[in-house]
Amino acid sequence: VVGIDLSPNSIEYARKFEHIGLNFQVHDMREPLEGEKFDYVFNLFTSFGYFSSDEEDKAVFKSVLDVMRRDGLLVIDYMNCEKAIHGLKSEESLVIDDVRFDIARWVENGKIHKKISVQEQQFKEEVKVLDLEHFREYAKATGFTLDEVYGNYQLQRFQNTDSDRMIMIFRPK
Known part of the structure; x- marks a missing residue:
């Protein structure tokens, strides 16, 4: 199992839990992980949708296809x-x-924005408003098919x- 993240701080924390078979x-998920082939690739908890262009989003699908086994x-x-x-x-406090x-929180230019103020500090994040059709288009353009869609963690x-x-x-075509 290989976990990746762009954040050195997140990886530094995660490495405390490394052991044989887990690193x-x-x-950057837009780039293939050299020398690796995987049976499964997971992108969890809305870790997608932070890049500025559709081409960057498609690059994620392409890099996954490059490191995924055929089945x-x-x-x-x-x-x-x-x-x-x-x-x-x-608004909420x-x-x-x-x-x-x-x-x-607000929606603007196809993104959901969130600004968190803690005393004098502020943190802002934004994530794209992507529906199922966006993901179908990304899959089609990059060599995947969408097999199943579930609405919650109970797989309903x-x-x-x-x-x-x-x-x-998704499966490779």
Whole structure:
């Protein structure tokens, strides 16, 4: 098992749990992992959708295809954007361990934005609004077929307006 992330800090933390058969590397998922072939590739918890262009998103699919065995599976877990947008809380404040977090969320230019303010510091992230058709198009353009779509971690059928997640199973063509 190989875990990858762009963040050196995340990989440094993950390496505390390494053992034989489990290692972690700083790596860009848009680039193939040299010298490796995998039966399964997992992209979990909306780790997709942070790149600025469709071409970069397709590059992820292409790099996975390069490192996947012919009968392998790609599993992508992504938020169900339709439900996420419908239930979006535009503003919220939380107090955790006497620390106040002010959170603002909005949709703009095809992305869901979130700004978290903690005292004088701010953190901002944005993720693309991608629906099932986006993923089908990425798959078709890069040599995959979409086999199954589930709507939650209990693997119930995906429903566009009600499901929390889109858990998609892709196979190489």
